[in-house]
Amino acid sequence: MIPFNKPFLTGQETEYIKQAVASGKISGNGIFTQRCQSFFEERYGFKKTLLTSSGTDALEMAALLLNINPGDEVIVPAYTFVSTANAFVLRGAKVVFADSSAHHPNLNANLLESLITPRTKVIVVVHYAGVACDMPQIMAIADKYNLFVVEDAAHALDSYYIGPDRTKKPLGSLGHLAAFSFHETKNIIAGEGGMLVINEEQFINRAEIIWEKGTNRAAFFRGEMNKYEWVDVGSSFLPSEITAAFLWAQLENLDGIQKRRKAIWGIYQDCLKDIAQSGKLQLPFIPESATNNGFMYYVLCQNTEQRTNIIRHLGQKNILAVFHYLALHKSPFFREKHDGRELPYADLYTDTLLRLPFYYELRDEEIECICHQIKQVLA
Numbered sequence: 001m002i003p004f005n006k007p008f009l010t011g012q013e014t015e016y017i018k019q020a021v022a023s024g025k026i027s028g029n030g031i032f033t034q035r036c037q038s039f040f041e042e043r044y045g046f047k048k049t050l051l052t053s054s055g056t057d058a059l060e061m062a063a064l065l066l067n068i069n070p071g072d073e074v075i076v077p078a079y080t081f082v083s084t085a086n087a088f089v090l091r092g093a094k095v096v097f098a099d100s101s102a103h104h105p106n107l108n109a110n111l112l113e114s115l116i117t118p119r120t121k122v123i124v125v126v127h128y129a130g131v132a133c134d135m136p137q138i139m140a141i142a143d144k145y146n147l148f149v150v151e152d153a154a155h156a157l158d159s160y161y162i163g164p165d166r167t168k169k170p171l172g173s174l175g176h177l178a179a180f181s182f183h184e185t186k187n188i189i190a191g192e193g194g195m196l197v198i199n200e201e202q203f204i205n206r207a208e209i210i211w212e213k214g215t216n217r218a219a220f221f222r223g224e225m226n227k228y229e230w231v232d233v234g235s236s237f238l239p240s241e242i243t244a245a246f247l248w249a250q251l252e253n254l255d256g257i258q259k260r261r262k263a264i265w266g267i268y269q270d271c272l273k274d275i276a277q278s279g280k281l282q283l284p285f286i287p288e289s290a291t292n293n294g295f296m297y298y299v300l301c302q303n304t305e306q307r308t309n310i311i312r313h314l315g316q317k318n319i320l321a322v323f324h325y326l327a328l329h330k331s332p333f334f335r336e337k338h339d340g341r342e343l344p345y346a347d348l349y350t351d352t353l354l355r356l357p358f359y360y361e362l363r364d365e366e367i368e369c370i371c372h373q374i375k376q377v378l379a
């Protein structure tokens, strides 16, 4: 049996959880939380990071920080996870869905300006499969119309945008705010977990307050206040030290995890090259301006029927392959609210994108076997 995903444990998780428990401080914002946050700030140059209980929470914090109110418009790719949109819908925003590109599920930045109205406040981008969106173009548009940009970087840990001069900029450092996820399906995991990145000085203090239920408790614990009070809206967004301790065990092994995951991606790409050349499948496209972070491996089928056949055939061989997002503009919750625009590429990826098993412990021979089985169905 080859599952689709298998959470990878480095072996130190329970040891660090034991230490967190023994320290007597198991609520949030303790030693492990601060250690994880410093790690991200130092490694990627993020101005400020706050661990959250999920990527969803980080997105909800972003919506609160940007003061989204009923009637505000937020541009969101249609081909994404529900949380990207829900975080803003919860604040009463009107979500305007953007279509994907022809060559990649990422949103088509060339269409953005046509979606902007005087009520638009935010553009949310999703770096699908860890592949960078066209951030310079998106940030230039945001600048021109005075909009904020939130990066949903849930897929994009340890991935980069590469500039025309070949300089690498970490994803999550390019928008005003960014959200990461440490859900067990991501590269680095904590069961459930996430992180908000704050790249703008102006948001840092308030982010910490929203994180701590609308109080200035974080500043109080640093000795900057002699009491803590209710000073703003907020919620309980911080994870316990138990989660942070688990996450720390993963972060210590980040380079090893990334190396293996990128190797797995490369083996798939090699094994499937010939079938792609025959035109029966399309392999993932990574533009010059993006890196691959080994988050997932997907192929694009010719149509839904072909995809169903592959899934069925692999299933018979005990290999679990899955499709991915069902574009949100056609979801049961949103379809009545959608403005009726056709989003052909979001539909195309909904219908044809197929994800293959992807996890740290997947062996080379297993990847070869999966590819062999795919070739058999298509022969």
Ligand SMILES: *Cc1c(COP(=O)(O)O)cnc(C)c1O
Residues within 6 Å of the ligand: 053, 054, 055, 056, 057, 080, 081, 083, 084, 126, 152, 154, 155, 180, 181, 182, 183, 192, 193, 194
């Ligand atoms: C996983 C994911 C999220 C949500 O993260 P959780 O930690 O599961 O809340 C948001 N957006 C995208 C694109 C994701 O893949």
